[in-house]
Amino acid sequence: MQITETTRRYRTIFLSDVHLGTRGCRADFLLDFLRRTECERLFLVGDIIDGWRLRKSWYWTEEFDEVLRHILALAQRGVQVTYIPGNHDEMFRAWLGLEVAGVTLARDAVHVGADGRRYLIMHGDEFDGVIRYARFLAHLGDRAYEWALTLNRVFNDVRRRLGYPYWSLSQWLKRQVKEAVKAIDRFEVALAMEAKRRGLDGVVCGHIHHAEMRSVHGVLYMNDGDWVESCTALVEHADGRFELLDWAAESRLSFGRQAAPPAMATA
16 A cells, blocks of 8 residues: 555544445545555455355446555554444354455454553444344335436536535435434444443444444444445544545545544544
């Protein structure tokens, strides 16, 4: 990896819900992030490749290849890369417990922070009632979600031509639906309670494309977001402090002038 004066150095980076293989994937934003950061540990918290979409119709770009090449290069350089498959890349769950090209595949993991606190790392689809109990309904919802992402892509193409920065229409629509907000809250509580049941201090997950960091029943709940709608990452600093980064806000500057990435939240 090319290291520059603007490279951000973190102890740990958490990424999920990249959805390589879909038109909504912002691989350009993710590549910018990967090229401008380095870490000792990288957790890929599920849905990195979208097997559901690729089985329906093949869509793959050179940028998708570059994302995978960069991640594999990190593993070869000695970065501890742990891949926790999600529901969209569940085909890789057949390889749990194996190490492939320096990448360890696991169902879930426990991360020990620099300050000694312990965190459950899992994708989170096990706690989504729709995914767990009604796979057909999950795929039906997936198609509606694809429509929202298509609308989001067209909307932002127009904004870019007019000189405006990226703004997630699909995230805004999600926040307007009361039932979606309730479902997100139930998901967060379920993940936090699972971490508490295991005697851990917090949980890091993905799955619902909703970046968040908050205390839930005394447990630190952290969702690293996605690279389809919001383009967010969760990072751990050398002192054990966590931070959510909004890289969509950062990248609108990175292709012109340099600026420090704005923090969404810290803990």
